[in-house]
Amino acid sequence: MRYAETGYNLEIDLSRGNIEKVATDPKETELYLGGLGTNAKLIWDRVPPEVEPFSPDNLLIFGAGLLCGTPATGCNRTIVSTISPQTRLLAFSMMGGFWAPELKYAGYDKVVLRGKSPDLVYIWIHDDKVEIRDASHLRGKGAIETAELIKQELNQPKAQVAAIGMAGENRVYYASIEQGRSSASRGGIGAVMGDKGVKAIVVRGTRDLNIARPEEFLGLCNEVLDYIKYREEHPIPGVMPILAGLGSPQEMKVHDEKWHTENFMWGNSRERRKGFWTDEIAKEWTETMEKARTRLISCFNCPMKCGATISMPGLPTYMMKCFTKLTYTMGAFSDLDFGLRIAQKATEYGVDGFSAPQVMAFAIELLENGILSKDDFPGMPEDNEGRFFYLLDMIVRREGIGDLLANGTYWAAKEIGNGAEEFAHNNIKKTEQLPLKLSMLNPIYFLMYSTGEKINITQIEGQFPQAPFPTREAREEFVKDWIQVPDDRFKQYFVDWELRGENSMPFYPTVEMCCDIVDWQERMHYIDDALGQCAGLSSFPLKPPYHIHNYPKFISAGAGIEMDEEKLTAAAKRYRTLVRAINIRRGMRRKDEKPPANHWKKRFPELEEQLLDAYYKLKGWNRDGIPTAESLRELGLDYVSEDFIQRGILGDDEAADPTANQQAATAQ
Amino acid sequence: MTSKKKTIKNIKIDVDKCNGCRACEVICSSFHAMPKYSSNNPARSRIRVIHDPLRDIYVPVYAGEYAVAECAGRDKYVIDGKEYDECAFCRAACPSREEFKEPDSGLPLKCDMCEGEDEPLCVKWCLVDALTYEEREEEVVVEEEDTPDEIEIGLETLINKHGLDKLLDTVEQLAKDKS
Numbered sequence: 017m018r019y020a021e022t023g024y025n026l027e028i029d030l031s032r033g034n035i036e037k038v039a040t041d042p043k044e045t046e047l048y049l050g051g052l053g054t055n056a057k058l059i060w061d062r063v064p065p066e067v068e069p070f071s072p073d074n075l076l077i078f079g080a081g082l083l084c085g086t087p088a089t090g091c092n093r094t095i096v097s098t099i100s101p102q103t104r105l106l107a108f109s110m111m112g113g114f115w116a117p118e119l120k121y122a123g124y125d126k127v128v129l130r131g132k133s134p135d136l137v138y139i140w141i142h143d144d145k146v147e148i149r150d151a152s153h154l155r156g157k158g159a160i161e162t163a164e165l166i167k168q169e170l171n172q173p174k175a176q177v178a179a180i181g182m183a184g185e186n187r188v189y190y191a192s193i194e195q196g197r198s199s200a201s202r203g204g205i206g207a208v209m210g211d212k213g214v215k216a217i218v219v220r221g222t223r224d225l226n227i228a229r230p231e232e233f234l235g236l237c238n239e240v241l242d243y244i245k246y247r248e249e250h251p252i253p254g255v256m257p258i259l260a261g262l263g264s265p266q267e268m269k270v271h272d273e274k275w276h277t278e279n280f281m282w283g284n285s286r287e288r289r290k291g292f293w294t295d296e297i298a299k300e301w302t303e304t305m306e307k308a309r310t311r312l313i314s315c316f317n318c319p320m321k322c323g324a325t326i327s328m329p330g331l332p333t334y335m336m337k338c339f340t341k342l343t344y345t346m347g348a349f350s351d352l353d354f355g356l357r358i359a360q361k362a363t364e365y366g367v368d369g370f371s372a373p374q375v376m377a378f379a380i381e382l383l384e385n386g387i388l389s390k391d392d393f394p395g396m397p398e399d400n401e402g403r404f405f406y407l408l409d410m411i412v413r414r415e416g417i418g419d420l421l422a423n424g425t426y427w428a429a430k431e432i433g434n435g436a437e438e439f440a441h442n443n444i445k446k447t448e449q450l451p452l453k454l455s456m457l458n459p460i461y462f463l464m465y466s467t468g469e470k471i472n473i474t475q476i477e478g479q480f481p482q483a484p485f486p487t488r489e490a491r492e493e494f495v496k497d498w499i500q501v502p503d504d505r506f507k508q509y510f511v512d513w514e515l516r517g518e519n520s521m522p523f524y525p526t527v528e529m530c531c532d533i534v535d536w537q538e539r540m541h542y543i544d545d546a547l548g549q550c551a552g553l554s555s556f557p558l559k560p561p562y563h564i565h566n567y568p569k570f571i572s573a574g575a576g577i578e579m580d581e582e583k584l585t586a587a588a589k590r591y592r593t594l595v596r597a598i599n600i601r602r603g604m605r606r607k608d609e610k611p612p613a614n615h616w617k618k619r620f621p622e623l624e625e626q627l628l629d630a631y632y633k634l635k636g637w638n639r640d641g642i643p644t645a646e647s648l649r650e651l652g653l654d655y656v657s658e659d660f661i662q663r664g665i666l667g668d669d670e671a672a673d674p675t676a677n678q679q680a681a682t683a684q
Numbered sequence: 685m686t687s688k689k690k691t692i693k694n695i696k697i698d699v700d701k702c703n704g705c706r707a708c709e710v711i712c713s714s715f716h717a718m719p720k721y722s723s724n725n726p727a728r729s730r731i732r733v734i735h736d737p738l739r740d741i742y743v744p745v746y747a748g749e750y751a752v753a754e755c756a757g758r759d760k761y762v763i764d765g766k767e768y769d770e771c772a773f774c775r776a777a778c779p780s781r782e783e784f785k786e787p788d789s790g791l792p793l794k795c796d797m798c799e800g801e802d803e804p805l806c807v808k809w810c811l812v813d814a815l816t817y818e819e820r821e822e823e824v825v826v827e828e829e830d831t832p833d834e835i836e837i838g839l840e841t842l843i844n845k846h847g848l849d850k851l852l853d854t855v856e857q858l859a860k861d862k863s
Contacts, residue, residue, distance in 0.1 A: 087710050223787075310740045313703050314705035321703050333740075
């Protein structure tokens with residue numbers, strides 16, 4: 017019997033309309049865990065680098081995390097993986113909500129889509145019954161609207177629906193997949209779903225999911241719940257409110273937006289507004305939020321209330337979480353009322369809340385600087401908010417200039433030319449980032465921005481405080497109950513970290529320490545992404561309930577795979593390296609690993625080179641960021657090095673087995 | 685008829701506090717698995733969150749006695765501007781709706797307040813306090829009537845679903861097969 021996972025994937029060939037239930041190999045789970053890990057293995061095995069994002073040969077995989085559907089609190093994420101039209105690299109965006117557990121209860125760990133449907137369809141999975149159904153009547157419908165219509169049509173109020181809106185149908189490069197209160201937004205995976213002709217995947221499951229060692233597993237879950245309660249009563253002192261508690265940042269609950277609005281850049285990631293947050297604004301925004309918000313809500317089996325139901329007067333209700341609350345507002349230099357209204361439309365259209373507002377602000381900037389002209393925006397309203405609504409419509413419909421803007425600032429600027437590229441200035445690997453620009457280089461963030469395969473800063477940070485605490489006493493206090501550290505040396509790094517003086521940024525933490533910190537933070541995120549655990553209870557906040565010391569126990573007791581910290585660390589490293597290998601095979605190199613050029617005012621090029629060199633070395637990558645044959649062999653990824661050598665990515669000499677050489681030398 | 689003290693066990697439900705996470709369903713189905721906690725399947729849960737997020741309806745309901753399909757409670761209620769079907773409040777395991785029936789057999793499920801535990805586990809797992817456990821002593825008049833046991837409840841459901849004749853035929857058939 018398989019535990020925690022079902023042992024079956026659903027393989028759907030949309031070109032032929034063929035549906036298969038395929039048993040998976042438990043050995044693969046042991047090596048790659050599940051979720052992102054096994055998704056990456058499938059992509060490596062079946063999507064060679066020649067395959068374009070919009071090719072029928074590109075796979076679109078919806079993977080439930082290994083522990084989704086078990087009672088593990090907050091474990092509910094669907095990891096969607098494909099080749100991104102935006103970056104041409106692997107995208108592995110994730111969504112919380114209710115979809116992944118439902119898929120497990122239906123009896124599957126993944127839905128693997130290949131081919132392309134000639135007509136718009138949706139997929140209906142009800143336990144053993146799986147159908148591809150006509151969706152032509154849903155063309156152009158909003159993502160939330162679609163979910164409601166399908167549930168009515170099937171008379172299945174309990175079904176969970178992951179759907180795309182018009183942006184996905186029209187292959188907007190930053191189209192998202194929406195699922196009730198959550199969305200998989202980054203990397204344009206909604207565009208791939210649209211390209212495959214799939215409007216929605218609908219799931220309803222009523223099957224059992226087994227646990228290997230039940231009592232032990234429940235004991236662990238109860239420990240986590242107790243710890244969550246403890247942390248609710250003991251927020252971390254000395255850090256800003258969004259970092260003091262657990263969950264993803266409680267943007268729907270928090271009214272004080274001084275930090276975000278005054279530290280993040282407005283418009284096309286251009287302007288910082290010091291002194292913006294006045295009493296008047298605070299009062300106005302609080303009222304807007306209080307009126308709009310009907311309830312704070314959660315994802316499956318999670319007590320954190322990171323999301324909210326939002327009802328703006330005259331607009332259909334939708335659900336929101338986290339930072340989209342501010343992105344449109346700040347992109348347009350407007351207020352929260354506008355932000356919540358346009359986000360309703362954007363959610364129905366299904367676009368990424370980071371990229372969409374920045375692309376729109378970029379278009380306005382090009383117009384204001386004469387690179388685009390009024391003729392490029394026929395019929396555009398005069399008022400600021402009206403212009404943003406107009407641009408959103410043009411983009412998701414790919415009409416006029418919207419057709420270029422739908423490809424994101426990087427590709428749009430290339431096409432527009434005439435100096436437009438100077439304005440696409442907030443990208444990493446061709447994707448718009450959070451508009452956060454600061455004064456001096458932060459070496460930890462430099463590494464995360466540059467080398468993060470997820471290409472999204474908020475998806476790697478966590479665990480280690482973002483800045484030193486002002487006094488040594490406060491730091492010593494912080495490390496006292498810091499049980500989450502993999503090793504006590506991290507406590508010392510933090511205790512010695514000063515705001516000013518010798519032990520301050522950018523030369524402290526030292527290069528070696530920075531690599532160590534980033535490696536730990538990244539490891540935790542990769543473990544979450546395989547288990548389907550929300551980062552909000554694990555890799556993202558300080559002192560979370562899940563960590564490297566209890567995760568192996570969860571995997572052992574839940575999935576019945578004997579696990580310890582070392583083995584888990586090795587597994588995470590294995591599929592992390594595999595994710596990189598996929599991107600390396602698609603051409604990614606050191607030259608691509610850099611934050612936006614003007615992210616920090618004060619840069620330290622020499623230090624940055626040292627950081628990259630040292631991090632690559634720690635990871636077992638060569639100077640160009642390519643995993644070496646030796647490190648691949650250590651991870652049991654010989655098939656990757658063979659492929660690299662065959663393609664000339666690694667030289668022949670790098671394949672040589674050093675132990676064999678040594679033996680030969682000794683023999684002589 | 686006699687009178688005696690009885691402990692009334694109740695789960696108080698505050699729908700305003702429900703965050704819709706369904707942790708109650710998760711732990712309920714896990715607790716009632718055989719062996720305990722060995723599997724999870726909210727479709728077997730004896731508590732269900734009836735929810736319709738876009739209309740802001742979140743109503744946790746736990747399974748009570750069995751009711752026949754002809755139940756007259758089909759009214760609509762409007763509370764705080766939201767419309768509820770009366771079924772949303774009813775604890776009955778009833779043949780006309782999906783909740784509180786075993787997914788494979790269709791047999792009714794009933795809340796047992798997690799017998800043997802200090803409090804029902806759904807209450808323990810509801811960290812947002814939408815569920816609270818109440819226990820009170822009450823003087824009750826006990827009618828001298830046997831409460832139906834599980835087999836009876838099950839049989840009654842089957843009779844309601846398939847008719848008595850069909851059920852008798854099946855039993856006869858099964859008896860023949862076994863002999």
